[in-house]
Amino acid sequence: MAAAWKKPLAIALQVAVHLGALAPLVWLFYAINAGHLGGDPVKELIHYLGMGALRLLLLTLLVTPLAKLLHFGQLNRLRRPLGLWCFTWASLHFCAWLALDLGLDWSLIGSELIERTYILVGFSAWLILLALAVTSIPALLRRMGKHWKKLHGLLYIAALLGCWHFWWSVKSGWIEPAIYLTLACVLLWWRKDSVVRWLRSFTR
Numbered sequence: 128m129a130a131a132w133k134k135p136l137a138i139a140l141q142v143a144v145h146l147g148a149l150a151p152l153v154w155l156f157y158a159i160n161a162g163h164l165g166g167d168p169v170k171e172l173i174h175y176l177g178m179g180a181l182r183l184l185l186l187t188l189l190v191t192p193l194a195k196l197l198h199f200g201q202l203n204r205l206r207r208p209l210g211l212w213c214f215t216w217a218s219l220h221f222c223a224w225l226a227l228d229l230g231l232d233w234s235l236i237g238s239e240l241i242e243r244t245y246i247l248v249g250f251s252a253w254l255i256l257l258a259l260a261v262t263s264i265p266a267l268l269r270r271m272g273k274h275w276k277k278l279h280g281l282l283y284i285a286a287l288l289g290c291w292h293f294w295w296s297v298k299s300g301w302i303e304p305a306i307y308l309t310l311a312c313v314l315l316w317w318r319k320d321s322v323v324r325w326l327r328s329f330t331r
Contacts, residue, residue: 137201144205148212151179152219169227176220177249177296181289181307183213184256188286188314191321207263210282214260217253245295252288255281280325283318286311 155175158164164171187209194202229235239246259279262268268275290311294304315322 133199133201137204140202140205141208144208144212148179148183148209148216152216169223173220173223173228176216176223177293180213180216180220181293183209183216184282184286184289185307185310185314187213187282188311188318192314192317210256210263211260214256217256221250221253245292248288248295249292252285252292255285255288259285277325277328280322280328283315283322283325286315 155172159168159172162168164175187206190202190206190209194200225231225236229239240250241247259282262271262275262278271278287308290304290308293307294301297304
């Protein structure tokens with residue numbers, strides 16, 4: 128009987144993940160058209176998308192230890208949609224910066240990546256998320272076999288890079304970035320067994 132309610136709950140949680148990730152984007156579309164993004168809408172838009180990506184990234188890290196704590200393995204099915212939504216938000220963040228802040232000026236984009244370390248850090252995190260999103264396709268996942276886990280362990284690095292990017296990108300105030308970095312470190316400590324196994328996999 129206990130297992131009877133777990134599958135419907137897992138499906139409901141997957142629906143909640145999709146709605147929870149999509150609804151803020153719908154609101155953002157409304158806010159842009161209604162002029163609710165303040166005096167510097169481009170900066171606010173880029174920040175909003177970046178923070179959404181970071182929160183989804185931390186939620187992705189939370190799933191596995193929470194599933195173990197609750198003895199609810201079906202929660203692990205949330206990792207893929209959360210990860211893909213995280214990549215979607217991060218890509219929108221990146222594209223908004225490219226198009227709206229730099230006007231797709233590729234020479235300026237190149238110099239920004241070289242001269243501003245926090246942008247290079249954020250770009251590195253996005254490249255990791257891109258690799259994870261592409262290799263989450265079932266056909267590629269099967270072809271990669273055991274190497275899939277080694278690649279997807281880079282999520283741990285992406286989380287730290289994302290927090291680092293946030294910390295360096297703020298002009299003033301360190302409390303909020305410190306909170307996110309602390310959360311990331313707590314989640315990595317909570318998953319320390321998985322992190323250690325992942326690190327050891329490179330020495331075999």
